[in-house]
Amino acid sequence: MLTDTEIVKQATTQPITDIADKLGIQDKYLMPYGRDITKVNIDALLEPNNRPNSQLILVSATTPTPAGEGKTTTTIGLGQAFSKLGDSVCLALREPSLGPCLGMKGGATGGGYSQVLPVDRINLHFTGDFHAITAANNLISAAVDNHIFHGNALNIDPRQIVWRRVMDMNDRSLRQIVLGLGGKMQGIPREGGFDITAASEVMAIVCLARSFNDLQRRLNNTLIGYSYSGEAIFVRSLGITGALLALLRDALHPNLVQTLEGTPAFIHGGPFANIAHGCNSILATQMAMHHAEWAITEAGFGFDLGAEKFFDIKCRMAQLDPAAVVLVTTVRALKMHGGMDKNQLTTVNTEFVRKGLENLDKHIENVTTFNKVPVVALNRFHDDSDAEIAIIRQHVEQKGFLFAQSDHFTQGGAGAIELAEKVKLAAQDSKPFKPLYQLEESVVDKIRTVCKAMYGAKDVAFTKEAEKDLHHVEALKLTQLPICIAKAPSSLSDDPLLHGRPKDFQVTVRNIQVNAGAGFLVVLTGNIMRMPGLPKDPAANKIELLENGEIIGIS
Known part of the structure; x- marks a missing residue:
């Protein structure tokens, strides 16, 4: 099998204008970033909907393990399979964060023959959305401290400032810091800290905003802290909303790219469903549904985190309702959940697979809690045995659920045809989702x-x-x-x-x-942190820039 880099080098991509044309998006709505990337102006959603019966598919997964479940890769492979079946399809994925790209996880553009392109640009700076969100977040921080320094007319209590700075990098040393040291002219000393950009409220606002007016409303309503008398103070009191909107002007528009096989993909909005809501933007999902018969999106980490937020936050706010839910798992993941040592996961062992099925069962139950019926997708690795896979298939089918083995990593869309057919079958009997709780509850x-x-x-x-x-x-x-x-x-x-x-x-x-x-x-x-740290051997150690301008080591 070729490496991811070698596979990408062999790929022949289409001009991004051709990909947009495939979706029926007019040139006047394109904001190109070179040949391979374009933003699509949200005004494209005002055009008559040429896919009024578009169906949304959600891809999530069992509890993550160091072996990786391949949720994004499965989403990409599934989209390519729909294309091979002759269906109109578009993906709606989350943008990678530099933190994990340079840290433990690596990039987030898929793998093998199920990748989105261009890999290096998407994984690094892409169209600058994360930088714009970082700048907007930190403008709020700077404005708060500046307001206090210049007289504090709002009577902001420095001890009750809840707004934190962010950066798109894993840096544990910045979790808790002291600001304003160095004398009177350096500001008012107080405690503060940094979160990672993906966990910023500004990121969530961009992901959930439906228009520029909605973006403005949400920014104005953002809580920054309290006054000495206990009065809540919001961003609207700082007088910087116009500047925030200017910084976020381009970031609100979704980004369009393509997969290795030319399937359109909107990539927009932040990851990290463990410390944020972790869904791609509502606008990107709407854009995919507006222009294709099938829109495929993802939510993670596991279903318990990402998909729960997808249903209870995103679907509730945007009136979305997926026609089918795909639950991704792997033999390796189930073996680890069954108690197998993580260094032995490539060894065939049916006993640990059976023990690990309890994790899969819990996630299946979680899907049904939302009144949905999952399609279980087994993301096959090269060292999985037929006996191990047979145990999982039999277990799922005996419970009355659809199961599909997917070889999209090694075969691209052709390897996910069975999964695509099972998803289409499941979508025929879809029922409205049921929220986990009512908003009126305490x-x-x-x-x-x-x-x-x-x-x-x-x-x-x-x-x-x-x-x-x-x-x-x-x-x-x-x-x-x-x-x-x-x-x-x-x-x-x-x-x-x-x-x-x-x-x-x-x-x-x-x-x-x-x-x-x-x-x-x-x-x-628990002990969850909203600013991750780098591992002992971060992925940044493997990245290099060659003399010809090529970047290697990102995967």
């Missing part, structure tokens, strides 16, 4: 519902800090907002070391942050 009840129903928790405990946060939410009269739980992605519990299907555990809620502009409450559990 915040505590909503948190308990998600923790018990999605994670399998026995109960939820709230720290004293979380209880104080609840009082703030009640005082702001924002209890009706949906919740966005930040939790360890490698476990159904809030303990990252518990694999399989943990039972009789308690989830600890340590903080609740108000994201009034985005329109949800961020619930921090």
Whole structure:
């Protein structure tokens, strides 16, 4: 098998204008970034909808493991399979963050014969959306500190500033910092910190905004802190909303690229469903549905994190309802959830596969909780045995669910034909999704519902800090907002070391942050951090720029 880089070198791409033409997008709406990338102006959505009966497919996965489940790769391969079947299809994916690209995870453009192109540009700076969001976020931070420095007419209490700076890089040393050191002219000393850009509320606002007017409204409603008297202070009081909109002008428009096989793909919005809502933008999803009969999107990490937020936040806000749900798993992942050492996962072992099925079963149950029926996709690796795969297929089919083995990594769209056919079959009997909770329920009840129903928790405990946060939410009269739980992605519990299907555990809620502009409450559990750190041997050590301008080592 060729390497990802070698496969990309052999690819013959179409001009991005041809890809847009395939979707019926007029040239006047294109904002090209060279031959291979273009933004599509959101005004294209105002044109008559030539795909009024477009169906949305959601791809999610079982609990992630170091072996990788290949959710994005499966999404890309599935889209290519629809193209091979002669169907009109468009993907709607999330943008990669530089943090994991240079850290532990690597890039997020797929792999093998199921990749989106151009790999290096998408994984690095792409069209600058992350940089624009970083700049907008940090303008708010700068404006807050500047306001305090120049007299503090809003009476902002530096001890109660809730707005944090961000950067699109894994840097654990910036999680907690002290600002304003160095004397009177350097600002007012106070504690602060950095989150990663993907976890910024500005990222969520861009992903959930439906128009520039909606973007403006959400930015104005963003909470930055409290006054000495306890009054809430929002971005609108700083007088910088116009500048924020200027910084985000281009970032709001979705980005169009293509797969190795020429399937259109909108890539727009941030990842990290463990510390953010983790979905691609509503506008990108709408753009895909507006211009194709089938739109395929993804939500992760596991279904318990990304897909729950997809349904309870994104679908609720945008009136979306997927016709089918694909649940991706692998033999390796199930073996690890069954207790097998991560260094032995390539060894054939049917016993550990059987034990790991309990993790798959929990995610299947989670899908049905939303009134959806999953199609289980086995993303095949070269060292998977037929006996191991047969166990999974038999288990899923005995439960009455559709199962498909997918070889999209080695075969591209041709390897995902069985999966595409099963998805189309499932879409014929789709029922409206049912939210996990009602917005009118108390915040505590909503948190308990998600923790018990999605994670399998026995109960939820709230720290004293979380209880104080609840009082703030009640005082702001924002209890009706949906919740966005930040939790360890490698476990159904809030303990990252518990694999399989943990039972009789308690989830600890340590903080609740108000994201009034985005329109949800961020619930921090366990020891989850919103600024990751780099591993001992980061992916950045493998990236090189050759003399001919080619970048290698990104995967």
